[in-house]
Amino acid sequence: MASPDTPMAEAAAVDLGLRWQPGLQALGSDFYTPLSPDPIRDPYWIARSAAMARELGLRDVWWQAPGVLEALSGSAFIQGSTPLATVYSGHQFGVWAGQLGDGRALWLGEVATPGGPQELQLKGSGLTPYSRMGDGRAVLRSSIREFLCSEAMHGLGIATTRALCVTGSDQPVRRETIETAAVVTRVAPSFIRFGHFEHFSHGNQPGPLRTLADYVIDRDYPACRDAANPYAALLAEVVRRTAAMVAQWQAVGFMHGVMNTDNMSILGLTIDYGPFQFMDAYDPRHICNHSDHAGRYSYENQPGVAHWNLFALGQALLPLIGEVDDAMAALHGFKPQFDAELARLHAAKLGQASATPSSRALAGEWLGLMARERTDFTIAWRRLAQHIAGAPADTVQDLFHDRAAIDQLLLQLKELTAQSGLAPDANLALNHSPAFVLRNYLAEQAIALAKQKDFSMIQDLLAVLERPYDEHPQHAAWAGFPPDWADQIQISCSS
Numbered sequence: 001m002a003s004p005d006t007p008m009a010e011a012a013a014v015d016l017g018l019r020w021q022p023g024l025q026a027l028g029s030d031f032y033t034p035l036s037p038d039p040i041r042d043p044y045w046i047a048r049s050a051a052m053a054r055e056l057g058l059r060d061v062w063w064q065a066p067g068v069l070e071a072l073s074g075s076a077f078i079q080g081s082t083p084l085a086t087v088y089s090g091h092q093f094g095v096w097a098g099q100l101g102d103g104r105a106l107w108l109g110e111v112a113t114p115g116g117p118q119e120l121q122l123k124g125s126g127l128t129p130y131s132r133m134g135d136g137r138a139v140l141r142s143s144i145r146e147f148l149c150s151e152a153m154h155g156l157g158i159a160t161t162r163a164l165c166v167t168g169s170d171q172p173v174r175r176e177t178i179e180t181a182a183v184v185t186r187v188a189p190s191f192i193r194f195g196h197f198e199h200f201s202h203g204n205q206p207g208p209l210r211t212l213a214d215y216v217i218d219r220d221y222p223a224c225r226d227a228a229n230p231y232a233a234l235l236a237e238v239v240r241r242t243a244a245m246v247a248q249w250q251a252v253g254f255m256h257g258v259m260n261t262d263n264m265s266i267l268g269l270t271i272d273y274g275p276f277q278f279m280d281a282y283d284p285r286h287i288c289n290h291s292d293h294a295g296r297y298s299y300e301n302q303p304g305v306a307h308w309n310l311f312a313l314g315q316a317l318l319p320l321i322g323e324v325d326d327a328m329a330a331l332h333g334f335k336p337q338f339d340a341e342l343a344r345l346h347a348a349k350l351g352q353a354s355a356t357p358s359s360r361a362l363a364g365e366w367l368g369l370m371a372r373e374r375t376d377f378t379i380a381w382r383r384l385a386q387h388i389a390g391a392p393a394d395t396v397q398d399l400f401h402d403r404a405a406i407d408q409l410l411l412q413l414k415e416l417t418a419q420s421g422l423a424p425d426a427n428l429a430l431n432h433s434p435a436f437v438l439r440n441y442l443a444e445q446a447i448a449l450a451k452q453k454d455f456s457m458i459q460d461l462l463a464v465l466e467r468p469y470d471e472h473p474q475h476a477a478w479a480g481f482p483p484d485w486a487d488q489i490q491i492s493c494s495s
Ligand SMILES: Nc1ncnc2c1ncn2[C@@H]1O[C@H](COP(=O)(O)OP(=O)(O)OP(=O)(O)O)[C@@H](O)[C@H]1O
Pocket: 100, 101, 102, 103, 104, 105, 123, 130, 131, 132, 133, 134, 135, 136, 137, 138, 258, 260, 262, 263, 271, 272, 273, 274, 493, 495
């Protein structure tokens, strides 16, 4: 482990051109351990997001500036950065796991950007006091998946941590086989997780628990300060954001795969891209994480698990909230908020500005038919949106064997429009059912090329996934059906 006093010459410090400002260091030493990254050897660029860089106020030439590659691979001291690893705990697969923490991530600091404060983190930058049995590293394949999916989710309009870049090295890393190391630079307004609160609550440390909650309220949820019970108001807001986030996941067929409480963001951001998957053939019981034998994190279980995780957060906040009834009132908001948000998204996919009993019924029957026939989730929704935009019905009908059922559904769609008295909003439909998602097989192809040092497909995929609701004719194949081998891909927790 690199120690706090690792000799990284200040003289060699790289100025990244970012405006660093005080951040969570203010929480004090109960919350983190300052330390320097342990660099990966002879780093090279794997992937870069120009869009993310621009949001940080960095110009396109920035990537070529001296020291940027080294700084983001952990080998150069960054002027203004105060690297540290935070401590958290959590429930993993429903069981209390005790102390965890940033075992391979390092918080670099907080920067001021035109859009507000953003924190930067390296993932895969070496051992920390919280590494337990791990090696502090991340491998190339999982880092590429995290990079692409972070930006893909952002392109879909789903709240997420972002990724600025991935750097790599030929340095070997042992997993099931020998792989190579990579570092992802992540960006988010905050990396605080439910597990940070659980850590101090389960550890019976009411002082730090309150310090943390006050920090989050004042920084990220200032309106809660005015509530009669600010801590209950915080819980209610996190419930609302989490419900909205998971509704968006369901609406595009995204499965997170490892929804442990340490992988739940206090800002309702999608965080920790491990064994995630976008649904290919629709099966509500689909399990994307090969290590999840009981299917705890299957597609259909995601809303229930999010609610369960919010209960864990509520329990952690209880010493501050005081009354169990106040916590329960906040938690009871989850189901109606999730249902309303998912109904709104389904209605939008049907070209309707708001949900009605008819749009709910139609979405339910459509999903039921897709589940019976294992229809491709993304393609079916996209073709339906294109039909709403005027494409002939046969592109939708051709997806189904049960012709009577699909004809009946298309008739209901017409009736829905007639009832609302308004023409369906084709753009609304097309902007809620993406043409492109990061299917597992696409990530696998990009990874296979990257292993041969060809990183071009990563950048090409990035360009498409940043605008997933547009047609990209030159990459039309990526919007097509996955190849037969796609359902043999096994993604586990190993990363
Ligand atoms: N290779 C590793 N070395 C050290 N610690 C690890 C390693 N892999 C995972 N961990 C730690 O194990 C715990 C659970 O890991 P999990 O897979 O949820 O997170 P992660 O993918 O490492 O990171 P994050 O949640 O920050 O995206 C975390 O405390 C994490 O830091």
